Amino acid sequence: MEHHQANWGRPRNDVYGEYDFAIHNAGSHDEPTTRTLQPTVTGSSVIGIKFDKGVILAADTLASYGSLRRFVDEQRLFQVGDQTVVGISGDVSDMQNIQDTLDQLEIEANYDADGYPGPTAPSIHMYLRRLLYYQRSRMDPLWNSILVAGFKNDEPYLAYVDLLGVTYQSGCLATGFGNYLAIPLLRKLVDNDGDEKNVTYEQARKAIEEAMKVLFYRDGRATDTYHVAVITKEAGVQIEKTKCENMSWKFASQIKGFGTQKE
Amino acid sequence: MSNPSEINGGAAVAMVGKDCVAIASDLRLGLQSVGISGDFEKIFEYNGVYLALTGLATDVQTLSIDFRKKHSLYELREERRMEPQTMANLVSSTLYSKRFGPYFVGPLVAGLNSSTSKPYICSFDSIGCIEHANDFVVVGTASDQLYGICESLYEPNLEPEDLFETISQALMSAVDRDALSGWGGVVYIIEKDKVTKRYLKTRQD
Amino acid sequence: MPIEHSFNPYGDSSGGSTLAIAGKDFAILAGDTRHSTGYSIDSRNESQIHSVGDGLLVSPNGFSADARAFVDDVHNDIIWYHHKHNKKLAISSCARSIMHTLYRRRFFPYYVSPILVGIEPDGTGAVYSFDPVGSYEREASRAAGHASELLVPFLDNQVRKANQVDPETGKPLAQHDLDLETALQLVKDAFAGAAERRIQVGDWLEIAVVTKDGHKVERYPLRRD
Numbered sequence A: 001m002e003h004h005q006a007n008w009g010r011p012r013n014d015v016y017g018e019y020d021f022a023i024h025n026a027g028s029h030d031e032p033t034t035r036t037l038q039p040t041v042t043g044s045s046v047i048g049i050k051f052d053k054g055v056i057l058a059a060d061t062l063a064s065y066g067s068l069r070r071f072v073d074e075q076r077l078f079q080v081g082d083q084t085v086v087g088i089s090g091d092v093s094d095m096q097n098i099q100d101t102l103d104q105l106e107i108e109a110n111y112d113a114d115g116y117p118g119p120t121a122p123s124i125h126m127y128l129r130r131l132l133y134y135q136r137s138r139m140d141p142l143w144n145s146i147l148v149a150g151f152k153n154d155e156p157y158l159a160y161v162d163l164l165g166v167t168y169q170s171g172c173l174a175t176g177f178g179n180y181l182a183i184p185l186l187r188k189l190v191d192n193d194g195d196e197k198n199v200t201y202e203q204a205r206k207a208i209e210e211a212m213k214v215l216f217y218r219d220g221r222a223t224d225t226y227h228v229a230v231i232t233k234e235a236g237v238q239i240e241k242t243k244c245e246n247m248s249w250k251f252a253s254q255i256k257g258f259g260t261q262k263e
Numbered sequence B: 001m002s003n004p005s006e007i008n009g010g011a012a013v014a015m016v017g018k019d020c021v022a023i024a025s026d027l028r029l030g031l032q033s034v035g036i037s038g039d040f041e042k043i044f045e046y047n048g049v050y051l052a053l054t055g056l057a058t059d060v061q062t063l064s065i066d067f068r069k070k071h072s073l074y075e076l077r078e079e080r081r082m083e084p085q086t087m088a089n090l091v092s093s094t095l096y097s098k099r100f101g102p103y104f105v106g107p108l109v110a111g112l113n114s115s116t117s118k119p120y121i122c123s124f125d126s127i128g129c130i131e132h133a134n135d136f137v138v139v140g141t142a143s144d145q146l147y148g149i150c151e152s153l154y155e156p157n158l159e160p161e162d163l164f165e166t167i168s169q170a171l172m173s174a175v176d177r178d179a180l181s182g183w184g185g186v187v188y189i190i191e192k193d194k195v196t197k198r199y200l201k202t203r204q205d
Numbered sequence C: 001m002p003i004e005h006s007f008n009p010y011g012d013s014s015g016g017s018t019l020a021i022a023g024k025d026f027a028i029l030a031g032d033t034r035h036s037t038g039y040s041i042d043s044r045n046e047s048q049i050h051s052v053g054d055g056l057l058v059s060p061n062g063f064s065a066d067a068r069a070f071v072d073d074v075h076n077d078i079i080w081y082h083h084k085h086n087k088k089l090a091i092s093s094c095a096r097s098i099m100h101t102l103y104r105r106r107f108f109p110y111y112v113s114p115i116l117v118g119i120e121p122d123g124t125g126a127v128y129s130f131d132p133v134g135s136y137e138r139e140a141s142r143a144a145g146h147a148s149e150l151l152v153p154f155l156d157n158q159v160r161k162a163n164q165v166d167p168e169t170g171k172p173l174a175q176h177d178l179d180l181e182t183a184l185q186l187v188k189d190a191f192a193g194a195a196e197r198r199i200q201v202g203d204w205l206e207i208a209v210v211t212k213d214g215h216k217v218e219r220y221p222l223r224r225d
Helices: A021-025 A090-111 A121-137 A201-218 A250-254 B057-078 B084-096 B144-151 B159-174 C062-083 C090-105 C148-157 C180-197
Strands: A040-045 A046-051 A054-060 A064-066 A068-071 A077-079 A083-093 A144-152 A155-162 A167-169 A172-174 A227-230 A235-241 B011-015 B020-026 B030-031 B034-037 B044-047 B049-055 B103-113 B119-124 B131-132 B137-141 B183-191 B193-200 C013-015 C017-022 C027-032 C036-037 C040-042 C050-053 C058-059 C115-119 C126-132 C135-139 C141-145 C202-210 C214-221
Touching: A040 A090, A040 B119, A040 C036, A046 A083, A046 A144, A046 A155, A046 A201, A054 A077, A054 A083, A054 A155, A054 B020, A054 C050, A077 A227, A077 A235, A083 A090, A083 A227, A083 B131, A090 A121, A090 A144, A121 A144, A121 A155, A121 C062, A144 A227, A155 A172, A167 B144, A167 C040, A167 C062, A172 B119, A201 A227, A227 C115, A235 C141, B011 B049, B011 B119, B011 B144, B011 B159, B011 C141, B020 B049, B020 B084, B020 B159, B044 B057, B044 B183, B044 C126, B049 B137, B057 B084, B057 B103, B084 B103, B084 B119, B084 B131, B103 B137, B119 B137, B119 C180, B131 C013, B137 B144, B137 C180, B144 B159, B144 C180, B159 B183, B159 C148, B193 C141, C013 C050, C013 C062, C017 C115, C017 C126, C017 C180, C027 C058, C027 C115, C027 C126, C050 C062, C050 C090, C050 C214, C058 C062, C058 C090, C090 C115, C090 C126, C090 C135, C126 C141, C141 C148, C148 C180
Parallel strands: none
Antiparallel strands: A040 A064, A040 A083, A046 A054, A046 A172, A054 A227, A064 A068, A077 A083, A083 A144, A144 A155, A155 A167, A227 A235, B011 B020, B011 B137, B020 B183, B030 B034, B044 B049, B049 B103, B103 B119, B119 B131, B183 B193, C013 C036, C017 C027, C017 C141, C027 C202, C036 C040, C050 C058, C058 C115, C115 C126, C126 C135, C202 C214
């Protein structure tokens, strides 16, 4: 071994011949390593709100390729375990990778068949936080913002995690454009921690429907069909697909100042 | 060297008391981290109206002289004193006239109205936007520190001596946590028919 | 010239500010509960005060993804210390351990300016503060986070009595140990001021008081705009 400090650790040239620098690029192909630097096919907002007996999550079914409506029937809410729903926005291929990971997690939790209740919402959230923080620390992030909804010690639980590993919890949460358009509507119901105790399912459901309508009106990457997940202690997880209803497009004729319109 | 407002350093604060106002500044003139002078006063008096100018020292000196001229011409033409409010508008319009090549200063105006004796203070940004306040205003490289301590120390309707103690403590504690300000301070307490000017000894680092 | 693209692993999501004061036989760690990203308030109820065991409290102050990972590290280190040595971790040792945790990531730092609070074995209240790569010292008081510039001069003036003189003798006022009541009032006043002038600070103030018997947390409202 070469003991001169400038080349310490390398094979000695006089013993093994001229050092071959090409071995630094060892590998089976010449391609450079690649990392996700931007999302490609993307899902828009996921929104969620707590109410007295549980949590509601909603996400529309559109997966866009830039401004192209590429896949119009993509489900972005997934049940994990029997009392948790994960809602994912951002890159759809990363979303499907996370979906596979969570499915595997659930399968392995069931191998034991020991009656152990399986992953809970806080544990799934913690798992996703570590996963996304690990990937961001490798400079190869999973390009998603995620809401996790379920129960913690029989109390409604709603938490956020994103591509940087940032997490937080609140009575109502939203990703993407939902942060600007849905949160102001949802905070009318649950502004403070604990306000959800005075909110009924009907109130929360109505707020979610209004918020999804506003998102369809104003978010160019949203569509009018969406999934709603309702998680309660009694009924567990119920996911249904619905459409925005009672819309009014009267305001559209008032919008001026772009395109081919005159005056 | 990229931000002209933070080359020479300096900070100033003004406060309203009961029938009085106070205005104070540090005395440092520096070139980035190097201290150059400890007697660079940043408060200028225009016949009872007080103007503090922090920021780029060359602009501080240029403007203080420019305002001297404009103030004198005003009093000759109008044959009356210039009110603090008028001074504020003069500062504002002067700064805005250089909207696209501004003077790099942070000014304060403080004074008592010559007829009503009502306290008046305000601050400006470098292009002349006036900010009025009925408690305190701060400018300079230690403005964050001044905001923090003034929010906690200030209380309304202080007598002149108490106002002096409050503004002095605020100024000294603030500039001690700013590397570009300090090296002594100066405080003016302005009452109806008395102005008291005091110098403050502070840390010399 | 090639065009370079890169992923930025750091973001601006964070809590507001925290503040610590050491007393004769107590220590205070206070922080607001607002969590924000840019101009968005993510949550009004995200505590910055973390109990890591052995009566020690940590506030990480900084990029919140790193903050959580950092607190988890500190927590784990204390658990492993118990497994290995079967005794309580002294606060000075915890401070040295945190230094190593931070310096381990010297070339990909945790974006945090932590404060560690607890009671020394001799019974005195202690505050240790760190920079992102592990430099640290024990102090009488410290503020960190978005409003640190606003809070620190006030602490200098009221805790360390900086620039204050005895009106009788004209001599500088000696620093004396604060009583708990005065210290709590200082904390509340300081945060009311910080919430007034910093958009990242607000919603709720959490004040944890640590004594030899453990810690208690109280909450007070701050402005919410």
